Amino acid sequence: MTRPRIALFDYGSGNLRSAHRALERAGADVDLTSDLDLARAADGLFVPGVGAYAACMEGVLKTGLDAVIRERVGDDRPVLGVCVGDQILFEEGVEHGVTTRGVGVLEGRVDLLEAPRIPHMGWNTVAADEGMRLFAGIDPAERFYFVHSYAAKAVPPGAKAAVAVHGEPFLAAVERGPVAATQFHPEKSGDAGYALLSNWIKGLK
Known part of the structure; x- marks a missing residue:
């Protein structure tokens, strides 16, 4: 049986090694790439991201990944964003009073969590x-691994969402059509993260 092929896109940000291992374990063949044609052609596109929203968007724009994400979504082809790779799929992010425009395939804004302890x-x-x-098939009591200070808080129209609470409720995961996104790191979330990645891979066309 042919394994789905995933483009793990390297635009200068993300836990690429751990994501690569986790995706292969979950049942996919993985291309770690900065090639836009490979990103277009893959069965699934994995968008990583760590650090600052603005810095990640700079890398996305520099490589042209934003256009490929929009193209894939318009063609109903799967995209999964993780951590800041989740956040940049939204319309904008606000950090230290500065607003940065995102890719915009999900409506909403990423903002600082209101919590007694950050991150x-x-x-x-x-x-x-x-x-x-x-x-x-994932037990609601399962736990996932988070490292972040910012998050989207409002569910985009027509989307399904998973909510977590840290000081206030925020979007832990979103899915709508071909777009899926998790604020947590499935590649660092043990068996629960493996199950989630397996579910995404099983749904690839």
């Missing part, structure tokens, strides 16, 4: 909407 670092449970493909 939100460690394991947390999530409450997922019924029918989310990412969480199929």
Whole structure:
């Protein structure tokens, strides 16, 4: 049986090695690449990201990844964003009073969490909407690994979402059509993250 092929896009940000291993373990063949044609042609596009929103968007724009993400979404072809790779899929991010425009395939804004302790670092449970493909067969008591200070908080129109709480509720994961995104790191979330990545890979066309 042919394994789906995933483009793990290197635009200068992300936990590429751990993501590569996790995706292969979950059942995919993986191309670590900065080639836009490979990103277009892959069965799934994985968008990583760590650090600052503005710095990640600079890398996305410099490589032209933003256009490929929009193209894939317009063609109903799967994209998965993780951590800041999740955040940049939204319309904008606000850090230190500076607003940066995102890729914009999900409506909404990424903003600082209102919490007594920042960053939100460690394991947390999530409450997922019924029918989310990412969480199929995953026990609601499972925990996922988070490292972030910013997050989207409002569910985009027509999307399903999983919510976590750290000081306030925020979007731990979103899926709508070909777009899936997680604020947590599935590649660092043990068996629960493996199950989630397996669910995404099983849904690739």
